[in-house]
Amino acid sequence: MGGHAAEMEAARSCVACGAVREALRCGHCGAADAPGGYCVQRVLSQSAHGRVYLALDASGRRVALKELLFALVPGPEQLDAFEREAAVLRSLSHPDIPRFLASFQEGTGVGTRLYLAQEYLEGESLLQRLEREPLREDEAWSLAEQVLETLDSLHQRRPALLHRDVKPANLILRPGGRVALVDFGSARHLAREVTHGSTLVGTFGYMPPEQLGGTVEPSSDLYALGATLVHALSGRSPADLLDERLRLAFDADVRVSASLRTFLHTLVAPRRSERFGSAATALERLRSLRAPPGPAPVGAVVALQPAPVAPLPVEPVASLAAEPEGGLHAASAQATQEAVPPVRRNALRWVLLGAATVVGLGVALTTGYLVLRPRAESPLPAPPAVAPSHGGRPVAPLPADDPGGEHRHFRTPWQPGAGSR
Ligand SMILES: Nc1ncnc2c1ncn2[C@@H]1O[C@H](COP(=O)(O)OP(=O)(O)OP(=O)(O)O)[C@@H](O)[C@H]1O
Numbered sequence: 001m002g003g004h005a006a007e008m009e010a011a012r013s014c015v016a017c018g019a020v021r022e023a024l025r026c027g028h029c030g031a032a033d034a035p036g037g038y039c040v041q042r043v044l045s046q047s048a049h050g051r052v053y054l055a056l057d058a059s060g061r062r063v064a065l066k067e068l069l070f071a072l073v074p075g076p077e078q079l080d081a082f083e084r085e086a087a088v089l090r091s092l093s094h095p096d097i098p099r100f101l102a103s104f105q106e107g108t109g110v111g112t113r114l115y116l117a118q119e120y121l122e123g124e125s126l127l128q129r130l131e132r133e134p135l136r137e138d139e140a141w142s143l144a145e146q147v148l149e150t151l152d153s154l155h156q157r158r159p160a161l162l163h164r165d166v167k168p169a170n171l172i173l174r175p176g177g178r179v180a181l182v183d184f185g186s187a188r189h190l191a192r193e194v195t196h197g198s199t200l201v202g203t204f205g206y207m208p209p210e211q212l213g214g215t216v217e218p219s220s221d222l223y224a225l226g227a228t229l230v231h232a233l234s235g236r237s238p239a240d241l242l243d244e245r246l247r248l249a250f251d252a253d254v255r256v257s258a259s260l261r262t263f264l265h266t267l268v269a270p271r272r273s274e275r276f277g278s279a280a281t282a283l284e285r286l287r288s289l290r291a292p293p294g295p296a297p298v299g300a301v302v303a304l305q306p307a308p309v310a311p312l313p314v315e316p317v318a319s320l321a322a323e324p325e326g327g328l329h330a331a332s333a334q335a336t337q338e339a340v341p342p343v344r345r346n347a348l349r350w351v352l353l354g355a356a357t358v359v360g361l362g363v364a365l366t367t368g369y370l371v372l373r374p375r376a377e378s379p380l381p382a383p384p385a386v387a388p389s390h391g392g393r394p395v396a397p398l399p400a401d402d403p404g405g406e407h408r409h410f411r412t413p414w415q416p417g418a419g420s421r
């Protein structure tokens with residue numbers, strides 16, 4: 001490459017602010033260009049202490065690259081703290097938690113930047129979804145069930161791993177219908193595995209009263225899930241719903257069945273003794289409450305879906321460091337498998353209902369015919385028409401907005417809200 005071309009290459013514009021960038025970092029906003037050789041595509045999120053980028057690795061695979069910045073020169077404690085977050089993620093292997101790929105450091109002194117590369121999860125955060133519209137009740141049940149499964153596996157570890165910051169921004173709705181849990185940043189703030197008198201970590205409104213005092217236990221994550229569900233169903237931030245006794249007063253803002261209301265109240269009870277004792281207990285209760293008493297309405301089994309994501313243009317990768325290990329794994333197959341048993345139950349109910357309808361109709365028409373037919377008429381007419389059916393199953397009436405009916409039992413796609421985000 002000639003001198004001029006090289007200069008042009010170096011002077012690309014910043015992916016974050018658009019300013020002309022003449023170095024590896026934008027001189028205007030500070031966004032990185034190719035930390036560790038990962039080619040930054042865009043900023044997914046940013047806060048006072050860092051950013052999360054969408055970047056490409058050497059093979060063009062998408063990664064989420066978390067960057068930590070410092071106002072003062074970081075000491076060994078801060079470097080260790082970041083390593084703790086990386087270590088927690090590295091130790092986890094769960095289909096609904098992004099996989100650790102690499103961690104590394106760049107720069108020196110106050111220019112030190114710490115990076116954590118992890119599997120990029122397609123989809124949108126629950127917070128983004130709520131900016132368009134709240135969740136329906138069936139979607140809320142589905143979200144609760146999935147997050148409880150993930151929390152259960154974290155809490156089952158010894159020592160139990162408490163997330164401490166369950167909230168809409170940390171839940172990602174994936175295209176396959178699964179919900180992923182991200183952000184193990186709380187590990188940075190905990191020097192030891194303490195649950196009492198520990199540093200305050202969490203987000204006001206989502207964290208239970210005891211967490212404000214630095215005490216956490218598994219039910220603190222359950223409270224945060226409850227507050228997240230209240231937000232998701234009401235469209236209101238739970239911090240706005242706290243009454244003077246720090247109780248989440250959501251009854252007027254959340255319109256759901258009595259069973260879901262009771263379930264939510266137990267999740268967000270201010271007294272720990274009134275909450276579910278564990279994620280496993282909450283899951284058990286959820287499954288017993290959620291089981292429909294009669295034939296379930298169409299769409300009772302819900303796969304949570306984000307708004308469709310436009311494909312990203314893939315830019316050529318300039319210089320690349322050591323390739324992170326492994327490839328992406330999808331969790332959607334699991335979602336489908338888990339959805340099957342209830343669907344089969346529903347289908348069976350419809351078949352029985354259909355059969356009963358056919359027999360009933362047949363008896364009624366035959367009786368009517370025998371009573372009303374002219375006496376002279378001898379052969380029986382053709383069998384009466386029966387309720388419309390398909391493949392031996394009754395055809396349930398489609399709701400007006402059912403797109404095609406084919407997968408309605410499996411999936412209720414997110415309505416993209418006419419493209420507004
Ligand atoms: N693996 C990932 N795949 C896709 N998007 C992600 C991923 N990790 C994070 N994000 C997005 O980036 C946002 C911020 O990430 P994260 O929650 O880890 O950082 P943070 O909240 O800024 O940091 P922290 O709470 O640790 O200080 C998330 O809300 C999510 O939208």
Ligand SMILES: [Mg+2]
Binds near residue numbers: 169170182183
């Ligand atoms: Mg976060």
